[in-house]
Amino acid sequence: MLTWLPAHGSANPCESGHSLPDPAMTFLPPNIPVPKELRVAEQDDALVVEWQDGHREVLPYAYLRGACPCAACKGHHRRIDVSSIEPKPGVFLVEHQAQGRYAVRLLWSDAHYTGIYTYAYLRSLCRCAECI
Numbered sequence: 001m002l003t004w005l006p007a008h009g010s011a012n013p014c015e016s017g018h019s020l021p022d023p024a025m026t027f028l029p030p031n032i033p034v035p036k037e038l039r040v041a042e043q044d045d046a047l048v049v050e051w052q053d054g055h056r057e058v059l060p061y062a063y064l065r066g067a068c069p070c071a072a073c074k075g076h077h078r079r080i081d082v083s084s085i086e087p088k089p090g091v092f093l094v095e096h097q098a099q100g101r102y103a104v105r106l107l108w109s110d111a112h113y114t115g116i117y118t119y120a121y122l123r124s125l126c127r128c129a130e131c132i
Contacts, residue, residue, distance in 0.1 A: 033053055
């Protein structure tokens with residue numbers, strides 16, 4: 001099982017010991033991808049998601065923060081149009097925490113922490129040629 005790492009500036013495992021769910025124990029429909037690993041990009045400006053199906057996604061912090069799915073950012077019950085996400089520059093990821101077996105909560109340098117990104121939503125944010 002993989003261990004969550006603090007997102008900003010440290011390679012030490014998170015003291016809280018958050019870990020990615022075991023894919024065999026993830027009770028999601030089979031078409032919903034599950035991440036194998038979440039890590040900070042070498043430039044410390046993006047989250048890298050390695051998926052169980054082999055896909056690799058690199059999500060810049062500004063884009064990922066702008067894509068926050070919480071009610072305060074997107075409004076209650078509003079559908080999120082991933083093609084029109086407005087980046088929020090100047091923020092960095094402080095930590096990420098597993099939320100059950102279906103999502104990850106991202107904690108940002110601007111003190112925002114209410115966004116819970118489901119794995120399906122996180123995968124939908126990929127803008128690579130294969131995913132668009």
